[in-house]
Amino acid sequence: MPTSAAMRNSGTDATLAHFIDGRFVRTARRVFENVSPIDGAVVGLVPEADSAVVDDAVKAARAALRGPWGKMSEQQRAAILHKVANGITRRFDDFLKAEILDTGKPASLASHIDIPRGAANFDVFANQVLTLSSETFRMATPDGAGALNYAIRVPRGVIAVISPWNLPLLLMTWKVAPALACGNTVVVKPSEETPTTAMLLGEVMNEAGVPPGVYNVVHGFGPDSAGEYLTRHPGIDGITFTGETTTGTAIMSAAAKGLRPVSFELGGKNAAVVFADCDLDKAVEGTTRSVFANCGQVCLGTERIYVERPLFDAFVGRLKTAAESLRMGDPFDKATTLGPLISRDHREKVLSYYRKAQEEGAEVVTGGDIAQLATPYDRGAFIRPTIWTGLPETSAVIREEIFGPCCHIAPFDAEEEAVSLANDSPYGLATSIWTENLTRAHRVAAQIDVGITWVNSWFLRDLRTPFGGSKQSGIGREGGVHSMEFYTELRNVCIKL
Numbered sequence: 001m002p003t004s005a006a007m008r009n010s011g012t013d014a015t016l017a018h019f020i021d022g023r024f025v026r027t028a029r030r031v032f033e034n035v036s037p038i039d040g041a042v043v044g045l046v047p048e049a050d051s052a053v054v055d056d057a058v059k060a061a062r063a064a065l066r067g068p069w070g071k072m073s074e075q076q077r078a079a080i081l082h083k084v085a086n087g088i089t090r091r092f093d094d095f096l097k098a099e100i101l102d103t104g105k106p107a108s109l110a111s112h113i114d115i116p117r118g119a120a121n122f123d124v125f126a127n128q129v130l131t132l133s134s135e136t137f138r139m140a141t142p143d144g145a146g147a148l149n150y151a152i153r154v155p156r157g158v159i160a161v162i163s164p165w166n167l168p169l170l171l172m173t174w175k176v177a178p179a180l181a182c183g184n185t186v187v188v189k190p191s192e193e194t195p196t197t198a199m200l201l202g203e204v205m206n207e208a209g210v211p212p213g214v215y216n217v218v219h220g221f222g223p224d225s226a227g228e229y230l231t232r233h234p235g236i237d238g239i240t241f242t243g244e245t246t247t248g249t250a251i252m253s254a255a256a257k258g259l260r261p262v263s264f265e266l267g268g269k270n271a272a273v274v275f276a277d278c279d280l281d282k283a284v285e286g287t288t289r290s291v292f293a294n295c296g297q298v299c300l301g302t303e304r305i306y307v308e309r310p311l312f313d314a315f316v317g318r319l320k321t322a323a324e325s326l327r328m329g330d331p332f333d334k335a336t337t338l339g340p341l342i343s344r345d346h347r348e349k350v351l352s353y354y355r356k357a358q359e360e361g362a363e364v365v366t367g368g369d370i371a372q373l374a375t376p377y378d379r380g381a382f383i384r385p386t387i388w389t390g391l392p393e394t395s396a397v398i399r400e401e402i403f404g405p406c407c408h409i410a411p412f413d414a415e416e417e418a419v420s421l422a423n424d425s426p427y428g429l430a431t432s433i434w435t436e437n438l439t440r441a442h443r444v445a446a447q448i449d450v451g452i453t454w455v456n457s458w459f460l461r462d463l464r465t466p467f468g469g470s471k472q473s474g475i476g477r478e479g480g481v482h483s484m485e486f487y488t489e490l491r492n493v494c495i496k497l
């Protein structure tokens with residue numbers, strides 16, 4: 001558990017609740033504070049699930065699997081999931097406020113990405129499940145009559161969904177929606193930093209007619225808390241996780257007992273490659289978003305930029321101007337474009353890289369320290385957007401995921417060199433290539449060892465496409481039919497004719 005998470009023992013009532021078997025459960029032996037990174041205010045008291053609470057949630061999910069949810073047709077389930085999407089949209093302002101208080105992200109971002117995408121996930125996967133087909137094979141037999149094979153898809157069972165804090169509703173529903181569409185039931189463990197929207201979704205589930213036990217939420221931390229109890233629970237049939245690579249390693253070892261399958265979306269250290277033949281305006285605009293959006297706390301975000309030498313100085317200058325024009329402050333103010341980091345703890349981690357960069361001799365193009373803001377934002381977790389140049393590729397600042405509003409920019413001279421620099425990472429999540437030369441774009445994209453390559457864009461997502469990372473950035477793919485593959489088992493039926 002984070003050292004800063006203030007715990008209160010029994011006797012204190014939680015203001016947030018677990019959601020188990022269609023009911024909100026507030027009682028807990030321990031509750032912890034949900035602290036807003038905007039101004040340090042306590043926005044809620046969260047119950048921490050012990051192993052008995054997790055067990056209740058898993059049992060409720062198991063019962064619902066056998067009950068009405070498991071017996072419904074795909075069409076019936078899809079109709080209910082469309083109602084969930086509508087329910088989120090109807091309560092847009094409630095979700096928006098909760099997400100902003102938990103994360104500090106600007107309303108301009110959350111109203112554009114987090115909440116609409118949270119709703120869209122239910123619509124997309126409700127539609128997707130109705131288009132699923134499976135294979136059939138006729139085979140010859142010695143008696144000449146033959147046999148017919150056909151495969152049917154069945155739900156995998158009770159799915160544990162462990163989600164992070166950077167896009168809380170969006171990333172959680174990205175897993176819950178396809179899992180439910182396929183007929184599974186879920187137990188969700190949202191991040192301890194951002195518990196609220198997962199609970200609000202329980203209200204929407206009830207209003208939409210999702211049967212009790214289909215969607216459950218337990219709150220708490222990772223090790224020795226709800227996350228570990230859930231992933232170790234023998235009643236869990238599959239684990240889908242988004243978060244840090246080191247946490248994925250711990251969850252994989254928990255999943256090994258009972259040989260439960262995992263789907264992992266993990267960390268990244270993503271590169272952008274900017275060729276001299278790019279459209280500079282578009283490259284600067286796109287890279288400003290990929291480095292600084294959500295205060296740099298996007299798994300797909302760019303932390304390493306390689307720019308072809310003739311454009312290097314111009315690009316650095318333009319990105320500096322863009323970084324310095326970002327506006328920090330009240331995230332509810334539509335003019336605010338840069339929120340705080342998720343917590344003071346995380347700010348300490350990001351600052352340790354800011355210090356390391358300076359110790360290693362980086363030129364600080366802009367930023368490099370915390371932001372000096374007026375009260376009450378001086379009690380928050382704001383930090384200045386930062387750009388460095390001049391570090392060796394061996395620097396920890398270039399090798400490790402920082403997850404803050406910062407990047408290092410280095411020049412390159414040849415296309416092969418750019419490809420090799422971009423690939424020189426233990427991670428393999430995403431890359432953006434900026435060039436107006438289409439032949440080059442295809443050639444370079446095919447050589448970059450990542451799950452997602454964008455050409456002249458960033459974060460442009462068609463939810464039917466495969467999403468995931470190679471190397472240490474993930475296991476498996478979700479999105480479209482790929483989600484359906486993880487959330488179902490294929491059963492072959494062979495009929496002797």
Ligand code: NAD
Nearest residue numbers: 164165190191221222227228243244247250265266267299
């Ligand atoms: P995290 O790994 O610290 O926590 C994620 C979740 O795992 C939280 O709910 C946490 O409580 C839980 N957890 C922690 N330890 C656990 C354990 N031992 N057992 C079970 N559960 C445990 O990640 P975070 O800090 O919340 O999120 C940031 C990270 O997520 C970054 O590394 C980022 O790159 C990654 N991320 C990846 C993607 C992707 O799609 N690849 C998307 C978003 C974020």
